[in-house]
C-alpha cells in the first residue's frame with residue numbers, strides 16, 4: 001500500500017543544518033498557521049526528532065504543530081513531546097488484529113492498542129487533538145462502523161478517511177472509488193443496453209441512446225465517457241457500498257460527537273480543486289527541496305483511470321541554495337498557481353475522457369496535458385476530492 005515499496009528514489013533524513021534553515025526561513029512568515037511533520041516516512045524514526053520539535057516550538061511560537069505517525073516508536077517519546085504538539089494523527093488501517101498485523105508488518109496488535117490507550121491519557125493532560133487516520137479499501141471497508149466505535153473508546157476527536165493512491169495494479173483493484181463523474185450515473189440504468197448495442201454492432205442505436213443522455217445531462221456527446229463507465233462498472237458498485245457505509249458511520253459519529261472526514265468516492269464535473277494551492281500549503285522534502293504537493297514530491301508510478309502513469313517529481317527550488325520567498329514567488333510556482341486556481345476551466349478532465357481509457361499519449365506521465373499545461377494535474381486524485389491529507 002505504501003509508496004516506499006514501489007519507488008526507487010534517494011532516501012534520507014533531514015540534516016540538522018537543513019532543518020534549521022527551513023525553520024529559520026519559515027520564521028519570516030508570522031501568518032504561518034500550521035507545520036505538519038510527516039511525509040512518506042515515519043517522522044519519529046529521525047534521531048533528532050525531539051530536538052527538532054523543541055526548535056520549531058521555540059522559533060514558531062504561534063504555529064500549530066501536527067505530527068502524523070504510525071505510533072510504533074511513540075511510547076518512549078510521548079512524555080517528552082505531548083505538551084509541544086497541537087495535533088497528533090495516528091495512521092491505523094484496521095482494528096482487526098490479523099488485518100492490522102498484515103498491513104503493517106512487524107507491528108504487534110496488543111502493543112498498538114496499549115499505545116493508543118497511552119496517547120488517550122496524554123491527550124487528557126496535554127489538550128492536543130487526537131486523530132486516527134485510515135486508508136479505506138475493499139479490505140477494511142466492512143469494518144468501518146467497528147473502526148469508529150473503537151476510535152471513540154480511545155477518545156479521539158476525529159477519524160480521518162482517505163481513499164488509496166494505487167502504486168500497484170493490485171492496489172488499484174482494491175479501491176472503493178471510481179473517478180467517473182456522478183453526472184454520468186443516470187446512464188447506468190441502461191448500461192446493459194449499451195453493452196448489447198456494442199456487442200451486436202448496432203452503432204446507430206447506440207449513438208441515439210448516447211445523444212439522448214447527452215441532452216438530458218446537458219453535456220456534449222464528447223463528454224459522455226461511456227468507455228470509462230463500462231470499464232468502471234464494478235467500482236461503481238463498490239462506490240455505492242462505500243457511500244452507504246459512511247452514511248451509517250457519519251450518523252453514529254454525530255451521536256458520539258466525533259468528526260469523521262470522508263473523501264468523495266466518485267468525481268464531479270463541476271468540482272475540482274487543488275487543496276494545496278487553495279489552502280496555501282506546500283511541502284519541504286528531507287533534502288531541503290520545496291514542492292507544490294505530496295504527489296509531486298517523489299517520482300513514482302501510479303495507477304489511475306485504467307492505466308499506469310509515471311509521475312515525475314516537480315521541484316520548485318531548494319532551500320539549500322535559495323530563500324523560501326524567492327522560491328514561492330518564482331515563475332514556476334506562480335504559473336502553476338495561476339493554472340490551478342481555475343482548475344475546472346484550465347486543466348482537462350481526463351477522468352471523463354474516453355481517450356484516457358484508450359491510450360492517450362498525454363496520460364502516460366505528468367509532463368504535459370492536451371491543453372499544454374506542465375506539469376499535468378489532470379488525473380490528480382487530490383483535486384477530485386477522492387484522496388485527502390490530514
Ligand code: SF4
Pocket residue numbers: 273274275276277292293294295296340376377380381382383
Ligand atoms: S492538482 Fe494535484 S498534482 Fe497538481 S499541485 Fe495540486 S495536489 Fe499536486
Ligand code: SF4
Pocket residue numbers: 348349350353354355356357360361362363369370371378
Ligand atoms: S489529456 Fe488525453 S485523456 Fe486527458 S482530456 Fe486530453 S485527450 Fe483526454
